[in-house]
Amino acid sequence: xxxxxxxxxxxxxxxxxxxxxxxxxxxxxxxxxxxxxxxxxxxxxxxxxxxxxxxxxxxxxxxxxxxxxxxxxxxxxxxxxxxxxxxxxxxxxxxxxxxxxxxxxxxxxxxxxxxxxxxxxxxxxxxxxxxxxxxxxxxxxxxxxxxxxxxxxxxxxxxxxxxxxxxxxxxxxxxxxxxxxxxxxxxxxxxxxxxxxxxxxxxxxxxxxxxxxxxxxxxxxxxxxxxxxxxxxxxxxxxxxxxxxxxxxxxxxxxxxxxxxxxxxxxxxxxxxxxxxxxxxxxxxxxxxxxxxxxxxxxxxxxxxxxxxxxxxxxxxxxxxxxxxxxxxxxx
Numbered sequence: 001x002x003x004x005x006x007x008x009x010x011x012x013x014x015x016x017x018x019x020x021x022x023x024x025x026x027x028x029x030x031x032x033x034x035x036x037x038x039x040x041x042x043x044x045x046x047x048x049x050x051x052x053x054x055x056x057x058x059x060x061x062x063x064x065x066x067x068x069x070x071x072x073x074x075x076x077x078x079x080x081x082x083x084x085x086x087x088x089x090x091x092x093x094x095x096x097x098x099x100x101x102x103x104x105x106x107x108x109x110x111x112x113x114x115x116x117x118x119x120x121x122x123x124x125x126x127x128x129x130x131x132x133x134x135x136x137x138x139x140x141x142x143x144x145x146x147x148x149x150x151x152x153x154x155x156x157x158x159x160x161x162x163x164x165x166x167x168x169x170x171x172x173x174x175x176x177x178x179x180x181x182x183x184x185x186x187x188x189x190x191x192x193x194x195x196x197x198x199x200x201x202x203x204x205x206x207x208x209x210x211x212x213x214x215x216x217x218x219x220x221x222x223x224x225x226x227x228x229x230x231x232x233x234x235x236x237x238x239x240x241x242x243x244x245x246x247x248x249x250x251x252x253x254x255x256x257x258x259x260x261x262x263x264x265x266x267x268x269x270x271x272x273x274x275x276x277x278x279x280x281x282x283x284x285x286x287x288x289x290x291x292x293x294x295x296x297x298x299x300x301x302x303x304x305x306x307x308x309x310x311x312x313x314x315x316x317x318x319x320x321x322x323x324x325x326x327x328x329x330x331x332x
Contacts, residue, residue: 004053007032009046009065022046034117035080039069041127051174056190058197059135062174067129071122078283084117085141085148087197088133089158089167094126102323103153111158112167114151114201119281121153132170134197142274143225144198146262149274151201162200169196220248221256228264232271233298239264272297273312276305280321290317 007029012021022040025048030036033052040046048065089112090096096107100121107113115121116138141148157163173189224242231237242264243250257263262270276297279285285293294305294317309317 004051006049006051008049010049018046030080034082035072035076037071037073037076038067041066041068053173054186054190055173055193056187057136057140058190058193060170060173060193061133061135062131062170063133064128064130067125069122069124071120072117073120074283077118077120081284082117083138084135085138085152086115086117086133086135087201088113088115088131089170090130091132092126092128092130094128096126096131097124098122098153100153101149105153105155112156112163113153114148114156116149116152118278119152132167132174134166134170134193136194136197139229140194141198141201142271143222143229144194145202146267147270147274148201149277156201160200162196166193166196166200169193217256220246221260224253224256225260228267228271232268233275233296235295235298235300237268237298268298269308270312272299273309276309276317277313277320280317293317 009021009025012024016024018040022038025046026036026038029038029048029050033050044066046066048067049063050065051062053060088107090107090109093109095109096113098105098107098113098115098121100115101119105113115123118138138148145151223246227242227245231241239250239253242248242253246253254263257267276293276299279288279293279296288296290306291302294302297305299305299308306316309320313320315323
């Protein structure tokens with residue numbers, strides 16, 4: 001999709017009252033853009049306007065409406081599973097209260113926050129509900145931003161040059177239209193946005209190196225990172241696996257990885273722990289035992305997995321799972 005789509009309450013039947021307009025709008029929104037539990041403002045007429053466009057790997061959205069709350073509970077997650085991250089800018093005049101991953105964050109006007117669609121989350125708005133946002137599949141950002149999950153519902157540097165440039169880019173795309181019917185242009189815009197998002201929300205050396213590199217070195221690093229992403233949960237996966245497949249020396253591979261900010265062993269361990277964290281909060285795996293989850297993530301020793309998980313996240317896998325079940329709530 002390269003054209004911009006408009007979804008507005010003005011398109012609903014004029015004969016409907018506010019309650020009917022909101023109900024129909026909510027159902028149509030959920031069917032087209034994702035299942036959410038919305039609460040509308042009762043002190044003013046219901047209005048909502050969403051502009052949406054897809055640029056290769058990045059979806060862009062611009063929203064304004066009379067909504068005071070939007071969330072994703074375990075009910076929505078069961079019916080609408082999606083593995084995406086959502087970077088939004090508060091363009092209104094009121095702060096937005098964000099609750100996700102056991103964290104609370106007040107997003108002031110003019111600032112931004114990163115949320116996800118795969119865990120319960122809750123956003124409460126003030127008198128105005130106005131944002132612009134970018135949605136990206138998690139695996140794409142994870143290949144550029146190490147430990148990207150740790151940034152969810154955490155303060156971001158909204159004054160960085162990369163973040164300011166990203167906001168200007170969002171305004172330009174909103175005002176000037178889209179890539180028309182040119183898929184190659186849309187893909188190029190999306191990849192540029194993806195690199196810029198990685199620089200804005202980190203920054204860490206993964207995203208910086210890949211954004212700055214050119215030519216063969218960048219291509220090789222991307223290929224190596226993709227191979228690690230594809231096979232990290234295989235207990236037999238090793239540095240030798242990359243060396244053999246890529247026909248590169250172990251020293252060269254290690255140098256590329258170290259230059260991007262994280263060596264092979266540390267990177268694989270972190271990916272395994274992050275996958276375990278996701279599985280422990282995913283309702284599709286709620287019947288799996290801790291040992292089975294450890295094995296599915298590439299750990300051959302459940303006790304070692306528990307120790308590493310506790311060191312990384314501050315609690316045991318069992319306690320983490322229990323804490324996640326007790327937290328509900330997300331916005332778009």
